[in-house]
Amino acid sequence: MAEKRYKIETLCPQCGCSAVSHLNTEEIRERYGDVPNVEMECNECVIKYTTDMKEACPEWDKECKMNQ
Ligand SMILES: [Zn+2]
Structure with missing residues (x-):
């Protein structure tokens, strides 16, 4: 079974360039x-x-709250 990955998208407030990472649950927790x-x-x-x-990452945020 493939592990679920979350898309984390951020936008730099200074130059406006965006960064996207795809992390699994463990990586998000660690980071x-x-x-x-x-x-x-x-x-x-x-x-x-x-x-x-x-x-x-609205998806992760939602999951976080569900697990509390
Ligand atoms: Zn920047």
Whole structure:
């Protein structure tokens, strides 16, 4: 059975370029833990920014709440 992957999409507030990652449950937990924010570093202008998890990945956000 294929493991479910979540699409996490973020947008840099400075240059507007978007970053998309596809992570499975384990990878999301490892990288972001249970925090409601996603911390990203822009590939273009290398600034760090945070995005709400519910905006970056509504699907994961929903699942998180269901498991609580
Ligand atoms: Zn940027």
